[in-house]
Amino acid sequence: MASELELSVNGALHRVVVAPETPLLFVLRNALKLTGPRLGCGMAQCGACAVLIDGEEIRTCVTPTSYAVGKHVTTLEGLPALWGKPGELHPVQQAWIDEQVPQCGYCQSGMMIAAVRLLSRIPDPTVAQIKDAFTNTPPSPHLCRCGTYAAIIDAVKRAANTMRA
Amino acid sequence: MEAVGLTRRGFVTAGGALLVSFCLPGKVSATADAGRLASWLEVREDNTVLVRTGRTETGTGMSGYYTQVIAEELNMRPEAVSLLMGDTDRTPDGGYSAGFVYGMNNVRKVAAYAYQALLELAAARLGVIKAELLVVDGVVHGGGQSVTYGQLVQGQQLDLRIPVTGRPARADPNGWLGMTSLDGFNVGGDPPLKPMSEFKIIGTSFPVPGIPDKVTGKTRWSCDVRLPGMLHARMVRPVTLGSTLLRVGKVDRTLFPTANVVRKGNLLAVVAEDEWEAISAAQSVAADTRWTDWSGLPGSENLTGALREHEWGPPSGTKGDAAAVSLTKHSRTITASYEQSYVRHAPIGPFLAVADVRSDGSVTVWTHSAQSQGLRARLAHMLGKPAEKVVVRWLEHSGQYGRTTFGGDGAEADAVILSQLTGKPVRVQWTLQEDLAWSTASPGWICDTSAALDAKGNITALHYAFRSPHMTEVRALGALLAGLPGHTAKPGGFLAMEWAYDRVSNRLEEAFGMPNLGAEAASGGLRGHIMRTPGQRQQNFALESLLNEAAAATRTDPIEFRIRHTSEQRLIDVLKAAAKAAGWVTRASPHRNARKSGADTVVGQGVCVIKRQNAYWTGIAHVAVVPATGVVKVTHFTIAVDCGKVINPRQLDRCMKSGVVMGLSEALKEEVTFDTRKVTSTDWSRYRILTMEEMPEIAVVQLSRDDCGFGGGSEAANAVCPGAVAAAFFDATGVAARRLPLTPGYVAALLKS
Numbered sequence: 001m002a003s004e005l006e007l008s009v010n011g012a013l014h015r016v017v018v019a020p021e022t023p024l025l026f027v028l029r030n031a032l033k034l035t036g037p038r039l040g041c042g043m044a045q046c047g048a049c050a051v052l053i054d055g056e057e058i059r060t061c062v063t064p065t066s067y068a069v070g071k072h073v074t075t076l077e078g079l080p081a082l083w084g085k086p087g088e089l090h091p092v093q094q095a096w097i098d099e100q101v102p103q104c105g106y107c108q109s110g111m112m113i114a115a116v117r118l119l120s121r122i123p124d125p126t127v128a129q130i131k132d133a134f135t136n137t138p139p140s141p142h143l144c145r146c147g148t149y150a151a152i153i154d155a156v157k158r159a160a161n162t163m164r165a
Numbered sequence: 166m167e168a169v170g171l172t173r174r175g176f177v178t179a180g181g182a183l184l185v186s187f188c189l190p191g192k193v194s195a196t197a198d199a200g201r202l203a204s205w206l207e208v209r210e211d212n213t214v215l216v217r218t219g220r221t222e223t224g225t226g227m228s229g230y231y232t233q234v235i236a237e238e239l240n241m242r243p244e245a246v247s248l249l250m251g252d253t254d255r256t257p258d259g260g261y262s263a264g265f266v267y268g269m270n271n272v273r274k275v276a277a278y279a280y281q282a283l284l285e286l287a288a289a290r291l292g293v294i295k296a297e298l299l300v301v302d303g304v305v306h307g308g309g310q311s312v313t314y315g316q317l318v319q320g321q322q323l324d325l326r327i328p329v330t331g332r333p334a335r336a337d338p339n340g341w342l343g344m345t346s347l348d349g350f351n352v353g354g355d356p357p358l359k360p361m362s363e364f365k366i367i368g369t370s371f372p373v374p375g376i377p378d379k380v381t382g383k384t385r386w387s388c389d390v391r392l393p394g395m396l397h398a399r400m401v402r403p404v405t406l407g408s409t410l411l412r413v414g415k416v417d418r419t420l421f422p423t424a425n426v427v428r429k430g431n432l433l434a435v436v437a438e439d440e441w442e443a444i445s446a447a448q449s450v451a452a453d454t455r456w457t458d459w460s461g462l463p464g465s466e467n468l469t470g471a472l473r474e475h476e477w478g479p480p481s482g483t484k485g486d487a488a489a490v491s492l493t494k495h496s497r498t499i500t501a502s503y504e505q506s507y508v509r510h511a512p513i514g515p516f517l518a519v520a521d522v523r524s525d526g527s528v529t530v531w532t533h534s535a536q537s538q539g540l541r542a543r544l545a546h547m548l549g550k551p552a553e554k555v556v557v558r559w560l561e562h563s564g565q566y567g568r569t570t571f572g573g574d575g576a577e578a579d580a581v582i583l584s585q586l587t588g589k590p591v592r593v594q595w596t597l598q599e600d601l602a603w604s605t606a607s608p609g610w611i612c613d614t615s616a617a618l619d620a621k622g623n624i625t626a627l628h629y630a631f632r633s634p635h636m637t638e639v640r641a642l643g644a645l646l647a648g649l650p651g652h653t654a655k656p657g658g659f660l661a662m663e664w665a666y667d668r669v670s671n672r673l674e675e676a677f678g679m680p681n682l683g684a685e686a687a688s689g690g691l692r693g694h695i696m697r698t699p700g701q702r703q704q705n706f707a708l709e710s711l712l713n714e715a716a717a718a719t720r721t722d723p724i725e726f727r728i729r730h731t732s733e734q735r736l737i738d739v740l741k742a743a744a745k746a747a748g749w750v751t752r753a754s755p756h757r758n759a760r761k762s763g764a765d766t767v768v769g770q771g772v773c774v775i776k777r778q779n780a781y782w783t784g785i786a787h788v789a790v791v792p793a794t795g796v797v798k799v800t801h802f803t804i805a806v807d808c809g810k811v812i813n814p815r816q817l818d819r820c821m822k823s824g825v826v827m828g829l830s831e832a833l834k835e836e837v838t839f840d841t842r843k844v845t846s847t848d849w850s851r852y853r854i855l856t857m858e859e860m861p862e863i864a865v866v867q868l869s870r871d872d873c874g875f876g877g878g879s880e881a882a883n884a885v886c887p888g889a890v891a892a893a894f895f896d897a898t899g900v901a902a903r904r905l906p907l908t909p910g911y912v913a914a915l916l917k918s
Contacts, residue, residue, distance in 0.1 A: 018441075019441065022441040023441065026440045026441050029389075030391075030439075030440055034382070035382065035385075035386065035388075035389045036382035038386070038388060038514060039388065039514070039515075039594065040513045040514060040515075040597065041513075041597040041848065041849055042596055042597055043597070043848060045597075045848060045849040045850065046513055046597075046849055048513055048514065075382070076381070076382045077381070077382040080381075089380070089381065093380045093381060096376075096380045097372070097376055097377050097380050100370075100372060100373060100376060100815055100816065100819060101376075101380075102224075102373075102376050102379045102380065103224035103225065103226070103564065103819070103820075103823060104223070104224030104512075104561070104562070104563055104564035105224070105375075105376070105379035105380075105384070105561070106386075106512070106513050106514045106562065106563040106564070107513045108379060108380065109382065112380070130857075131857045131858040131860070132858065134856075134857040134858075135856045135857050135858035135859075136858065140849070141856040141857065141858075142857070143513060143849060143854060143856070144513065144826075144857075145510075145511060145512050145513050145563070145564055145566070145827070145854065146224050146564050146823050146827075147822070147823030147824065147825070147826025147827045147830075147855075148819070148823050148826075149823075149826055149857040149860045150819075150822040150823070150826075150860065150863055151819055151822070151823070152857070153857075
């Protein structure tokens with residue numbers, strides 16, 4: 001049955017009326033019009049739908065909306081505010097532009113979320129640490145079918161430099 | 166600043182003097198008249214230019230390269246050029262979105278015609294002859310005055326006819342793939358083009374225009390289309406490839422108040438106002454739906470055996486000289502048979518489409534197909550409507566890697582049928598499981614090869630016979646299941662090799678085709694389609710592997726062996742450049758320490774080349790193999806290309822590296838599995854692709870040159886990987902791997918045999 005839930009997304013409070021088990025992805029995309037996270041596998045196997053919830057990476061395609069109640073959700077669209085410097089993109093986003101990472105770009109919202117999460121834990125990751133984070137962090141590797149992994153590594157290194165400056 | 170016109174006299178002497186007048190913008194449909202320059206290019210008052218192309222961005226940076234080419238010809242900044250891509254009602258050409266070279270010629274010539282027209286206008290305005298005009302960043306200078314393109318046109322349009330050949334895509338039962346043409350229009354004539362020596366924008370790493378919006382979440386993707394009254398749909402697919410519908414499951418209205426079941430033939434779906442409701446209701450309906458059983462596949466483990474037993478008939482493609490076969494029978498010969506299972510495009514985002522079929526007969530479809538005009542014609546054919554009734558709007562989405570090149574595969578037919586039945590706009594989102602089971606795939610194949618060697622160890626004759634289910638499935642799944650008309654493609658095979666070894670004096674190439682596996686199934690069976698570097702990827706693997714085996718048999722270094730068999734200097738140069746960058750050790754394979762058993766790692770080097778679309782590629786793999794486990798790890802990969810003039814070095818670097826990721830994925834991991842009833846590799850744990858951790862260090866070498874035109878700089882990067890990895894595996898173990906992929910299970914068994 002549908003219930004009214006209050007969600008904090010990208011710093012704003014929203015009331016949505018949904019069945020609480022509805023995966024958060026569909027609420028973000030359809031009710032809140034936040035289309036950064038995208039549907040890939042629908043079973044937490046690819047990472048295209050990733051967002052941050054209280055700073056942790058969460059796959060919204062399998063996470064009930066009720067899980068997000070009382071927590072802070074950050075989508076791709078909320079990354080500049082997370083960085084908090086007016087007029088600037090999040091350094092991860094800027095690095096994604098500077099390094100020309102996206103090809104088709106479908107997976108890249110999730111990739112940037114994973115990068116932000118990684119840099120919050122390891123401010124200056126090695127290539128091995130980047131590969132490990134994008135491959136072995138549960139629940140699954142972040143997959144890119146265009147094959148942009150090398151560009152992602154370059155961009156994470158660039159963003160790390162910016163954020164430590 | 167550059168003096169314009171001095172090197173362009175050929176245009177005028179060819180009778181190309183332009184009569185330029187004006188007409189009001191927007192009065193003529195772009196698709197109606199591709200011969201009007203204004204259908205392609207619009208100069209705006211703010212001194213920017215909009216170019217319309219039916220081709221689309223597929224993730225390879227096409228939108229950036231087109232922009233660079235157009236800006237170069239117009240002497241404008243690329244930032245002042247924007248593109249409108251892929252909409253059938255607003256763009257003129259259509260055609261394949263695969264392949265830069267052909268599509269680029271259109272926009273380049275369009276820009277060149279416009280440039281001459283603008284010079285004519287400027288000459289009249291400024292009172293000086295064209296040859297005395299200088300253009301910098303869209304501002305024409307002459308006679309001490311200047312005027313912008315925007316001021317010259319003043320919100321009107323260049324009323325100029327340009328020569329165009331080609332036919333629009335329309336249903337044609339006699340045409341290849343059931344269509345008149347899938348090539349789009351071809352802008353003809355010989356407008357003066359800027360010489361490469363004067364390029365300022367081509368050759369620079371101009372950023373791809375769409376990237377900032379993708380990174381900030383502003384891009385409107387095809388999956389983001391929302392229409393008033395739109396229903397969300399999820400398809401309920403048959404339980405086997407050949408099942409037909411026995412009983413339709415019921416929707417529980419107490420649980421799913423807005424959901425409805427929609428059916429046409431074996432096409433079954435659930436629609437609802439809410440997406441999650443549609444998903445949940447579809448799962449519920451699927452559990453309650455009954456289908457006939459069917460069993461008509463050989464099973465993937467028996468695939469290549471079944472292909473060998475098939476009665477193939479005469480070849481559908483033949484090149485070369487039958488003498489090659491008799492030569493191979495009478496001299497020292499190397500023979501080998503290679504094979505690969507089915508692989509598939511497997512984008513991260515499954516198929517999706519939105520359709521709005523109105524009661525007035527109009528049909529609008531939002532798609533990410535790479536073949537908008539072809540898709541439009543196929544949908545019109547399915548509905549029995551003239552193509553003019555169908556509008557296809559293109560938006561970005563997940564990469565396609567060739568699967569929509571013919572305009573057939575996708576969710577569009579599903580969406581159109583459901584919208585027609587419900588009377589509402591419908592958004593159809595396939596699931597990943599559905600996509601990995603039901604979209605077209607690149608068929609498995611077998612290739613028998615032989616090479617005759619003379620006393621010096623040179624190949625005197627070479628033969629290969631490539632056998633595969635066809636790769637030209639152009640019928641949409643939705644149309645097949647609904648029993649609606651689709652196009653028929655002849656189930657033949659095709660030869661895709663561009664031959665790089667001109668010193669092999671005799672050769673015979675043969676391709677044999679057959680229908681889809683399980684073709685008699687209601688769904689069409691395992692539907693075969695081209696995939697990135699189609700045909701040539703597979704055939705080249707077999708040929709390059711044969712060359713490596715021949716080199717080993719004659720104790721010759723594999724690079725030296727290749728150089729002995731070609732006089733194409735571009736290939737020799739790129740081979741040498743790759744060898745240098747890779748630290749290639751000149752010697753014969755296998756390595757003197759090669760071993761096929763034990764728990765200790767053995768290492769090897771291997772090379773593969775390909776010639777495609779005026780480009781020469783070399784891949785060099787370094788691998789580490791643990792014989793006891795069968796695990797093959799690619800430790801380094803070097804990829805080198807000469808694709809003529811490099812347009813955008815950074816994007817080429819990106820495309821080369823990412824192409825290596827896709828190619829290594831195919832070499833090491835990818836295999837569509839199926840039992841006798843259905844596809845079983847239906848999620849990412851069972852259709853496995855390369856992860857970031859599995860990506861080796863990749864070195865890139867680009868040889869840009871100004872004397873050979875433009876070449877294909879992205880596509881074939883994947884195709885040198887499997888051959889190089891297999892060669893490096895042989896170097897490490899002394900055992901030839903003649904089957905892809907080199908999974909631990911296959912490799913361990915191979916090394917024990």
